[in-house]
Amino acid sequence: MKKKILTALAALAALIVLACIAMWPRAHFVPSSSAAAFAPSAANIARGDYLAKAGDCMACHTVRGGAPYAGGRMLATPFGQVAAPNITPDPTHGIGNWSADDFWNALHNGKSRDGRLLYPAFPYTHYTKVTRDDTDALFAFMRSVPAQPIANVPHALRFPYNQQFMLAGWRLLYFKPAVFEASANQSAQWNRGAYLVEGLGHCSACHSSRNQLGASDGGLSGGLIPVLGWYAPSLTSDAEAGLGGWTVPEIVSLLRTGVSPRATVFGPMAEVVQRSLQHLSGPDAEAMAVYLKALPATPSPAPAPGRAAPRGPRVERLLARGAKLYQTHCIDCHGADGKGLPPHYPPLAGNRALTMDSPVNAVRIVLNGGFAPSTAGNPRPYGMPPYAHVLGDEQVAAVVSYLRNSWGNDGAPVGAEEVNRHRAVPLD
Incomplete structure (x- = not known):
């Protein structure tokens, strides 16, 4: 009997292995259209520079104040920290010894030059759709940036997430190399x-x-x-x-x-x-x-529990306190009617960022301030100062609750405990 059980288990294990092999997301290869596609020409470098900006590559691969694309930034995840690598053309620490195929393999298949599986904090699950010609232009650009002899920082992931077999299992479940397929029914x-x-x-x-x-x-x-x-x-x-x-x-x-x-x-x-x-x-x-x-609209979620409930005395006191705080700190910019002065002072009336089920963004903006980006089209943006040092948790809860329930807005009240939880989240 024992021998039969062991035989059955061995057969089951073999079937599982065969199923995994059959399901395994094999590497997908598309050759370069020609050597000219990744040649260091001015046109390729300019195109690659544009694509690198479109992909926001510098955001992860450049530590604050550091050399462009030299890596070192630690990306926080629920499983620990992933270190973004040096992708300058340095031959020791960067991609100086990589070929265009190696670069393609990283973006498209999520594999490093040495065969290691890459963590999906590097968004190869999306970059897998980038065309080979665009990947080659990116490679030409990356080879043109100044080489930085900066050693890569090791990842700081918890066990067992730091093991390649765990990553292999994740890829088996959630990743398959693909190319973008245009829809014949669309423009x-x-x-x-x-x-x-x-x-x-x-x-x-x-x-x-x-x-x-x-x-x-x-x-x-x-x-x-x-x-x-x-x-x-x-x-x-x-x-x-x-x-x-x-x-x-x-x-x-x-x-x-x-x-x-x-x-x-x-x-x-x-x-x-x-x-x-x-x-x-x-x-x-x-x-x-x-x-x-043109994205298909999804139905609005059901209201958060308690949103439509009658307001009791406690909620009325909370909103009254929030109204007073609004008059003190907010009314000069956003107005008594909550209409603001867009685009400099965003409207609060009908603002969907305030009425979503989750109040986290509104809480964090009140705590840490709201700062629009400085861009070529808006080089001197208006900003909202932080109030974390001015208002306590109960005060922030009161003013956010007031914003979520004024000028036609309809959002569930916010508690001081929730404010405190978001106050503790680091800015970066």
């Missing part, structure tokens, strides 16, 4: 926008929910950005940041300048606009706007 402009949003722009890296293993659902339905403590709103729901009712010029303005008559970007999105999106060409920004505007 060339829509397809260009889809390519940028889904590939280089890797928008769903923030604007989607993640499971316990850090895998994105791949959509744009919104989600809390792990560790950073900001909520990236849904781009498909009108209850959050759905763009179906916006005009294309309004979306383009927000992407390229950080401000528009309808909204202003703050938090992590301000950094994305400043470092990346403002550098998009007009046609590319318009293509992204067309694609985002």
